[in-house]
Amino acid sequence: MILTRRDCFTSLPLLVQPLIAQSERNARPLGISLYGMKSLDIPTALKVCRQIGYAGVEFALLPGYPTDPDRVTDKQRKELRQKLADSGLQVHGWMENLPALGTAETHKKNLERLKAAAEFAHAIAPEATAPLETVLGSRPGDWQKVRELLTERVGEWAEVGQRHQMVIAIKPHVAQVLRTLEAAVGLMKAINSPWLRLAFDYSHFELQGVKLAEALSKLLPFTVFIHVKDTQGTADKFEFLLPGQGRTDYAAYAQLLSEGNYPGAVVVEVSSQIFSRPGYDPVEAAKGSYSALAKYFMSHRK
Secondary structure (H helix, E strand, C coil): CCCCCHHHHHHHHHHHHHHHHHHHCCCCCCCEEEEEEECCCHHHHHHHHHCCCCCCEEECCCCCCCHHHHHCCCHHHHHHHHHHHHHCCCEEEEEEECCCCCCHHHHHHHHHHHHHHHHHHHHHCCCCCCCEEEECCCCCHHHHHHHHHHHHHHHHHHHHHHHHHCEECCCCCCCCCCCCCCHHHHHHHHHHCCCEEEECCCCCHCCCCCCCHHHHHHHHHHHEEEEEEEEECCCCEEECCCCCCCCCCCCHHHHHHHHHCCCCCCCCCCHHHHHCCCCCCCCHHHHHHHHHHHCCCCCCCC
């Protein structure tokens, strides 16, 4: 059978339909963490993210940030709730930084901060079910020596999460005590709570030489939150980069998330290694990251 030029144009919708369907299956909300936008006031940050095209944001609740729960009054919470609603942005997550292996007093303060974070989140976005994302701190060492204490303390975090209806998502980190696939899976199985899950950031496993497919196959069943950024170097000496500046294959990443039925968003994280540099521009970093990722993940519906 010989196709004429007219036949080709007539058949075009049928030919591209499978490609469009595949693209839609791979698509998921693309957000950005406000961790890298500390220099902007929240209304400005929300406006910038909306204009760029992001679907949502992760709020940084760390000390010193404008959304640290300890420094936001009830009146300001109501105003922020309205600003968020007006922006049309989703809430993908709430960022904390809780050193799990600190002193008993530190552990007590961590529990208080978790409670405060949940109360803040419910006040700002009462309909949202976004998790609280945190690393665990401490230097890499003998996991077996600290495993029991860490399991006990993080198990208490899960209890706080259950009482205050907030899922806590722990992120393995290449330079911290929780860093390997095996340790992350072991911690999840030991605590076995729906209120304690994982935040997945492939950059920390790429630096350890772990393939993306392997990392996702083991951790995706426990994952409720995803950060994306790139890297260069090794686990011993590394540099975090903006998405698209490193070695991650985001087309393959999107496909693997689709195959694994991950239901959540993909959230850009700009590392402190980047935003602490002189001359750093949070808006340009957000624009560059969006440009690198929007073709693989879903942008905001304008």
